[in-house]
Amino acid sequence: MKIFGKTRIIVLIASIILLQSCSKAAENTNQAPPAPELPVYTVITSPATVYQEFPTALEGKNNVEIRSQVDGYLDKIYVEEGAYVRAGQPLFKIDSRSYGEQMNMATANLQVANANIQKAKVEVDRLEPLVAAKVVSEVQLRTAKANYAAAVAAASQAKATVGSARINVGFTTITAPVSGYIGRIPYKKGSLISRTDPSPLTLLSDISEIYAYFSLSEMDFIAFQNKYPGATLNEKLKNMPQVDLVIADNSTYPEKGKMSIVDGQFDKTTGAISVRAVFPNANGVLRTGNTGRVRMPQLFDKTLVIPQESTYEIQDKTYVYVVGKDKKVTGKPVTISGKTNNYYFISDGLSVGDKIVFTGIGTLKDGVAIQPKTISSDSLLKARPL
Numbered sequence: 001m002k003i004f005g006k007t008r009i010i011v012l013i014a015s016i017i018l019l020q021s022c023s024k025a026a027e028n029t030n031q032a033p034p035a036p037e038l039p040v041y042t043v044i045t046s047p048a049t050v051y052q053e054f055p056t057a058l059e060g061k062n063n064v065e066i067r068s069q070v071d072g073y074l075d076k077i078y079v080e081e082g083a084y085v086r087a088g089q090p091l092f093k094i095d096s097r098s099y100g101e102q103m104n105m106a107t108a109n110l111q112v113a114n115a116n117i118q119k120a121k122v123e124v125d126r127l128e129p130l131v132a133a134k135v136v137s138e139v140q141l142r143t144a145k146a147n148y149a150a151a152v153a154a155a156s157q158a159k160a161t162v163g164s165a166r167i168n169v170g171f172t173t174i175t176a177p178v179s180g181y182i183g184r185i186p187y188k189k190g191s192l193i194s195r196t197d198p199s200p201l202t203l204l205s206d207i208s209e210i211y212a213y214f215s216l217s218e219m220d221f222i223a224f225q226n227k228y229p230g231a232t233l234n235e236k237l238k239n240m241p242q243v244d245l246v247i248a249d250n251s252t253y254p255e256k257g258k259m260s261i262v263d264g265q266f267d268k269t270t271g272a273i274s275v276r277a278v279f280p281n282a283n284g285v286l287r288t289g290n291t292g293r294v295r296m297p298q299l300f301d302k303t304l305v306i307p308q309e310s311t312y313e314i315q316d317k318t319y320v321y322v323v324g325k326d327k328k329v330t331g332k333p334v335t336i337s338g339k340t341n342n343y344y345f346i347s348d349g350l351s352v353g354d355k356i357v358f359t360g361i362g363t364l365k366d367g368v369a370i371q372p373k374t375i376s377s378d379s380l381l382k383a384r385p386l
Contacts, residue, residue, distance in 0.1 A: 037371040039358040040323055041310060043350050044377045045302040048386050050338025050345055051295045053246065054214040058290040062178045062206035069171040070094055074191045081185050085176045092201055094193060096172035103165040110162050113155035120148035180206035181284070210279045210286045212245060212257060214294050215272035227298065233262060243277050244295040255280045298338065304346040310356050311344065321357040321364055328369045329357060342384045
């Protein structure tokens with residue numbers, strides 16, 4: 001019996017020890033994990049240039065459809081597709097033989113009309129003394145003078161016909177109205193050309209200057225008007241800084257452009273207004289039909305700057321995690337007014353001195369506590385400039 005009692009005491013002690021061990025293990029299991037250590041960025045202001053980009057279609061200063069003003073067979077083509085020509089240079093020749101014959105006939109008719117004038121003048125001169133001597137009636141003289149006037153009118157008409165025939169002969173040689181580059185030539189030598197042809201002989205493009213047309217929404221247009229000084233729209237355009245052109249390969253065209261004109265009204269369908277920027281193109285690098293993006297700068301003396309990796313998006317809204325005094329994070333929406341490759345410029349939602357989580361925001365949620373690890377905002381901007 002004594003041995004049995006001692007055994008019971010040993011079992012009881014072992015059970016108490018086991019229960020205490022399990023209790024401690026449970027306590028260790030329920031204990032919260034340590035707060036994550038995350039880098040924290042302090043919001044600062046910095047001078048910056050914000051760019052807005054707008055897709056654009058490029059056109060030459062003058063784009064002229066070259067058409068024939070007379071009908072006939074295409075006799076000669078003086079230029080090649082893509083060639084540069086100067087104003088007044090011959091481009092095409094229409095067969096002029098029929099128009100030359102019309103010119104000859106009109107000239108002959110003018111000679112006949114001039115001869116009739118002389119004949120009528122002789123008759124008037126013959127009748128005047130006879131009427132004065134009352135040898136013939138005055139009616140004959142008036143008739144002769146009327147015939148003379150008719151001959152003069154016929155001569156004027158014949159002269160106009162000669163002028164018209166001469167113009168048509170001149171139209172058979174088609175010259176360049178402006179300097180520029182020749183486009184595609186769909187017609188070949190021997191083709192029958194008509195004034196009513198749907199396609200022009202070619203398109204001549206003066207690209208000494210390039211016009212970049214793009215559209216501004218109503219909100220962008222209002223912001224544009226409020227952004228630059230000036231009493232009128234033209235004054236605002238003059239005070240606007242020059243713009244850049246980003247071409248199709250994403251490189252920036254070396255010449256700066258200047259805003260020059262705004263359309264008179266908004267398009268009722270799109271709610272946008274057309275705007276034009278003019279770029280010099282002395283070397284002919286840009287051509288009509290090129291595409292690109294016009295980049296408009298906006299200068300800020302001071303703007304709030306945050307790294308792009310500090311943001312996340314929910315339903316088209318951009319948020320950051322703001323770190324409170326209790327080291328807990330709270331998601332807060334922000335308004336972006338512009339961006340660079342690495343940074344966003346904030347117009348609303350943050351203030352100078354606010355602390356936001358820099359990186360590692362993927363696993364965070366509202367109310368989570370962190371161990372902030374402050375990073376130098378100035379050092380970050382120096383390492384990754386705006």
